[in-house]
Each structure stands twice: as structure tokens, then as C-alpha cells.
Amino acid sequence: MGVGTQQLDFAEFYRSAADECLRTVLVSIGDQDTARELVDEAFARAWASWRTVSRHPAPKAWVVRTALNASISRWRRARREVHVPDPGRVADLHAVSGTSATMVDPQIMAALMRLPARQRQVVALRLILDLDTARTAELLGIAPGTVMAHMGRAMTALRHDLQPALQPESQP
Amino acid sequence: MNDNELSTMVRESVTDVHSATPIAQIISRGRAVRARRRTPALAGAGAVLAGSALAVSMLMPSVHPGAANSRHPGSPLAQARLAAWTMHKRANGSIDVTINELRNPVGLQAALQAAGVPVRVSYSSLPVPATRQDGGISVTTGYNGWNLAPPALRKDGQAPKLACKFYAMNNNALNAAFQFPNDGQHGDSVFLVFKPSVLPAGAGLAIFLGGSIDDIKQPNGVPPGTSGGFTVQQGATLKDGTVVPPKWSFGVTPVYASRQCTG
16 A cells, blocks of 8 residues: 555544544543643554554554553653643542533533543443444453443443433422 | 433533644654654664674673573564664754663663764663652752762772763753753653754763662762753652652763763
């Protein structure tokens, strides 16, 4: 495959996958600017390894995994004032900094951020990236049963968290 | 609210989020990633080959170099070398170095020397200083910033003969000759820029990887404005208070260029 063809191929992939990957990473980490940066970096790495990535059974998942790995590396190496949010610290926020109210529903995002990181990743991969349980398990390196358990707990927690907010008129 | 409604709600909460980065920018960034991967093959390959045997002996001091006695017989040396660091000489004479792993200092020293930098690259025999930090990488510059440990005494109790002699260079001169752009961070690597052409005559640089500086002694009574060099180190205090000791530290200090020190 020539470079020109590869580039067209990659451009098509980027156009079709960028939004979905960005949303998935955003739901996983909660900060829009960071998510954009991580996804851009992940796509750049995808282009750098396009021959491999293009043959991957789930290239979008590859990009998301790369972005999440980069996020972990950043967090490990970040200085105090650098701003990959730590899930433990954003749990009490009503809205997540960096997410614009016009683009992201702050209540839902805050509820997502209150979930443990792994549950949030499972939700992001299953609901936003639309991966099945087996692929999600493979991507996260956990058992399919664990994915289902995380998903079940996450849905229960989200329902519990969002129900009162969505139905204020039903409260006495 | 059933699962389907909840799932839809979560999906719709982010549907207005779109990637705005132009494809050209991604491709350009991807090319830079590729270039970083390619540079070791282009830069200093011959010098690296020359240093390979020594590199093995530095990495595995308890065994003789050579695959037969290697403690890692399955690791191809070339692959390890390529992963450890990359170097790229620019048209303006400056030299970019990306250190991915703290390995093969001799190869890096040989490559830098071949590119015109009077330099000593070494691993410390001392452990990484267990300083507590609240952040990740910390960068300290200037004379008081060193985590300087006294050189270890020899078995006979005498102070060791040090290979390098401190060169009193002012901060501006050192900053011109050696830089840590972005605090040395570059993705998962440490990124450094050398500008050998602006080093004062007779001066060189000593780079220390992995621990405290142990083959140069910081002199007393240096003039104000004299730079002691830079150190960068990684460590962290996790949110639950767990202290992760630094896995590596990295330092550079000006030295006199000499056969014993910078080759």
C-alpha cells in the first residue's frame, strides 16, 4: 500500500472514529481538554504505526486504549499542578471542570465521575464505543464476567445518582 | 428508568462533543512520532556499535559481556539500544536527545562525543535518593538544587579519585549550552537539547542517570551566579498518601573537558 493510499485510509478512519474515541476518553477521564490532547496523541501514534493499527481487529479500541495508557503515564509523571483529574478527587464535584455545559451534560458527567475508574472505563467502552463484553474485557485486560459486574454496578449507581435529579417534581 | 433509557442518556450526554483537530495536524504529529522512532538508526549508529561491548559491561557488571554469559540472553542488544535513547542532530548544530530508558550510557556518550559534545554519561552507583515529592517530575536548577551525596569511600577508607572536575560556568552559559525543554518531559521520555557550539572552550558536560551524582565533588566557594547544573527526578505521592520513591533521576553539571572525564 503506498503512502498516499495509507494516508487516505487513515484520514477516513480519523474522520469516522475521532468523535467516538474522544467521547469515550472523555467519559473515562472527565476532562475535555485532556481528553482531546490524549486522543490527538493516540491518533498520531496510530498514524505512526498505521500498518499495524489498520490491521487491528478494532482500531478504534486501539486508539482509546493508547489514549488511556497515555493518561495513566501522564498521571504518574504529572507534576502537582498538572491536571489529569484523579477520580477520587472529582467524585464530589457537581460538574467537571473543563467540560462545557453547552457540550456535555454536567449532571451526567458528574455522576460518571463519581464511579470508580474501572467502572467508568467499562461504561465508556460499552456505551460510547459500543464494544461488546468480550472486546471490552480484552481491551481492559480483565475477565468478561468482571466487565459485566462492573457494568451492572455502574448502571445501578448511575440510576441511583441520576433518578432524583431527573425527576425533581416527583419529590415531596 | 430502565437500562436502555439510562444508556441512551449517557450516550446523548456527550453527543455534542466533536474532535476539532485537523487531520493534517494529526498526521504531522504522527510523522514526528515516526521520526523519533527512526532517529537512532540514523544517528550515531557506528558510535553505538563501538560502545556496545562496554554498554553491556556497564549494564551487567557482574558478568562478562557477550550473549553466552548475559543475564538477558534473549534480549537482542540492538533492540535494547534502540529503545534506550535517540539522538538527532539539527542543521543549526544543536542536538536533540530523547532518553526512553536509563540504559546504555556508554553508547549515548559515544554518540554525543561523535556529534561534537564533550560529555560524560554515567550511571550513578548510588541509589536513587529517596526524597519525598508531592508531584511527579521535579526539576531543580542552580547550585543548591543538587541531591548531592558524598562520593562513596573506597574499601581502604580513602576518598575515591574523581574522574571529573567541576567547571565554574555561569547559569546563562549553561542554559545556552544545555536545555530541558518542557522540563525535560516528552511523552514518556526525557528530552534534552545540547548546543555544543556555545560551550566555553575547555568545558564539557557530565550527565548522570539513575541516582545521585557520585563522580564529581561540588566545590565550596564558587562565585555567585555559578551554575551547579540541573537535576530532574521522578517520584510521586499518591492521593492516598502512599509515597512512590523516584524511579530515576537525571542530572547534568558543567565539568572540565578532559581525557579522564569526557574522553
